[in-house]
Amino acid sequence: MSRVKKIKTPRLKTPSDVRLGRSGVHGYGLFARDFIAQGARIIEYVGDRITKAEAERREAQRLARLAAGADGCVYIFVLNKRHDIDGNLSWNLARRINHSCHPNCEAQNIRGHIWIVALRDIAPDEELNFDYGFGYSEWQKHPCGCGAAQCAGYIINSAQRWRVRRAVAAGRT
């Protein structure tokens, strides 16, 4: 489950234009159509607002799918203490955004809505990505091929990357 940082609301901007395209990293990805300025809200991560209990139920289903070799992608975001957002919906274009260990965007919780916000200026045709920030418990299940210098080879929140590097170096993959 991804954690979303709560930070100050950035200046309001019209959502920038994005397009779906073949990713060099993983399947399809989302790309900037035009220049996107640092701090811009690019797209809202929409989905079902669900309770923590329902999120746990869906997470168990996801793990079962993953164990069966099917799609085990994580689409559930922590929204607040009571609710999560399940973005596994066809109209949630933001679910196509790939992970990077050195991302150009981040997910921000802005007044109860999850927005993908530009961390820096983004050039036209650049692929958008953010750090999924997964926890340590299942890091082996999420290999990463983002190619960033920071990458530990697995999708893991940056604070625990050193633990994964140590585990990989010790051959515990």
Ligand SMILES: [Zn+2]
């Ligand atoms: Zn990576």
